[in-house]
Amino acid sequence: MERLKANATVNKEVKKEKSAPAEEIKEESEMDKAMKATGFYYWFLMQVEVSADDNEQDLKKRQAERFRDLLRDKYNEGKISSTCNWEHAVKHIQSDPRFRILTKVSEKKQLFNAWKVQRQKEERDEKRLAIKKAKEDLEKWLQDHPKMKPGLKYMRAREIFGKEAVWQAVHEDDRQDIFREALSYVTKRDADLNRETRKRNIKALAEILESMDQITYKTTWAQAQRLLIENPQFADDTTLQSMDKEDALIVFEEHIRQAEKEHAEVKEAEERRVKRQERKVREDFQKFLQQLHKKGELTSMSLWSSLYPVISSDPRFDAMLTQDGLKTFDFKLFISSLDNVFFDRVPVLDIIYFSIKVLSTYCILGSTPLDLFKFYVEELKEQYGQDRRVIKDILNDQKKVVQVDTTFEEFSKWVTSAEKGLVVDYGNMKLCYNSLVEKAESKEREAEREEARKKRRQESEFRHLLRAQQPAVDSNTEWANVRGKIEKEKAFLVVSAL
Structure with a gap:
């Protein structure tokens, strides 16, 4: 009974909302007649129609909202879901009075599908x-x-x-x-x-x-x-x-270092001065090696034993020996202290190497002259690849080719005639020359072997030509008889030209 009353109430609201605009237009008063006569009446009717359309749209919106409220309520009750189809939903919403607010099934379906899409988005x-x-x-x-x-x-x-x-x-x-x-x-x-x-x-x-x-x-x-x-x-x-005990020890050490700072300032200043002096001595010795390299006396192929007399006679070598702990170590006095018997028993080169080893033992910091010499020679050797490319570029520019009989003096003039060839290490130049000469010799040997193979092939073809003659050629055959037959053959002509 309550459901029927509710349905009747809803139907009355719908009918009232739909009929209200029509009732307002039905009665025609004297004023309407006067407006018709003046033309104002038609303008007024247009305004009324517009108002009626607006009311109709508002009604549609309210009806749609009521229907959506119905769907939301049933969703909250668990009767419908965002994934159910229209047929399933109708079973649970058709008994509600709000279901009949909209008369067209298509409108209900459209609102239901739109609600499903929106509800699914909200659920996500x-x-x-x-x-x-x-x-x-x-x-x-x-x-x-x-x-x-x-x-x-x-x-x-x-x-x-x-x-x-x-x-x-x-x-x-x-x-x-x-x-x-x-x-x-x-x-x-x-x-x-x-x-x-x-x-x-x-x-x-x-x-x-x-x-x-x-x-x-x-x-x-x-x-x-x-x-x-x-x-x-x-x-x-x-x-x-x-x-932490280690942190405490670190703090204590920092405190002690701070306390020792003033006490150690003079010593640290002296150490810095000594280090600067030692660095300058090493740089001077390296410049000395560079000078020897520019003169051509020091190359990537140089040996310490061969250059030692030249190097040891320079004061910059003596300065290197007085570094660090060697200030009180007199190298020359050390050599002179060795008796003549020692010199007689031991070769000079072994004495030199032994002396350098002793120096290395005393020289705790810095590098020895031998160390710097080795480093410099190693750098020159590492420069070989670059020097070889420079030499090849120079030869290509001058269209020069190293032959077996090309002398090193001639090769050296080719390289040094170009400005970029002046920086090429002499030892690397020598190594490159030897490599190119070996390559030329290898090509010449290969050409000789090829010529010998060619000659053997030609001789083999000539012998084959002789074996093919009729009657067969034997030890009693006259050369004059055979020659007339084969003198126009290619194998004969080739052998004759040898």
Whole structure:
């Protein structure tokens, strides 16, 4: 009965809303007649029709909204879903009075389909927001949980938190990512806390050491520890007492270094002066090697033993021997102290190498002359590839080809005649010359072998020509008889030309 009353009420509303505009236009008054006579009447009718259309649109909107309310209510009751079809939905909504607000089935279907699309979009958004919130809740929960410690493994975390609702609310893959992020956050947070505590302890200990007059630059770490135990400021600070021992030692060492600073200034200045002087000595010796290279005396093929007399006679060599610990080591005095018997028994080159080895033992810092010599020669050897390319470019530009009989002096003139050839190392030039001569000799030998093979082929063809003659050629055959037959043959002509 209540449903019938509700239906009647809705139908009355619909009829009233539809008939209201028509009733207002039915009655015709005297004023209407007067307006007709003046022409104003028709303008007024147009305005009324426009108003009626607006009312009709508003009515449609209200009806559509009521129908959507019906769908929302049934959805909330669980009667329909965003995935059900129209036939299924009609079974659950047709008994509601709002179902008959719209008369056309097509309009109802259109509104239903539009509602489904919108509802599905809302469900996706709601699901996404719910997943996002669950992730955020889990991340916050893990960050604040006391059992989340740096180094905790995921498998162990799953055993600890696996029964928690906030843990189960997130998918396994997302849960692993969130756990890693939360673990990274906890690790960073604990590291920041430890860093701040460490920073505070370092500062506090440094201030205590600064205030203790008993500690000087001569105080040892063992003595300082005994003095700290007796210090009231240190004894009352429980956080400071748990300070890392290595950090405490570092603070103490820094304090001692600061105390020693003034004492060591003169010594450090002297060491810097000595290092500058030694560097200058090494640079001068390297310039000396460069000068020898420019003169052509030092090349990539040079040996220390052959150049030692030249190098050792230069004062820059003596300056190298007086570096570092060798200031009090007189190399010449060392050599002269060896008796003549020693010189008689040991070759001179062995004495030189032995002397350099002794120098290397004394020379703790810096490089020996032999070291710098080896480094320089090695650099020249490494330059061979570049020098070889330069030489090839010069020969190509001059259209020169190295033959077997080309002399090195001639080759050297070709290279040095070009400006870029002046920087080519003499030893590398010699190596390149030898390589090109070997290549030319190899080509010549190959040409000779090819010529011999060609000659053997021609002789073989001539013998084949003789064997092919009829009657057969034997030891009694006259050459004059055979020649007339074959003198126009190619094999005969080729052999005759040899």
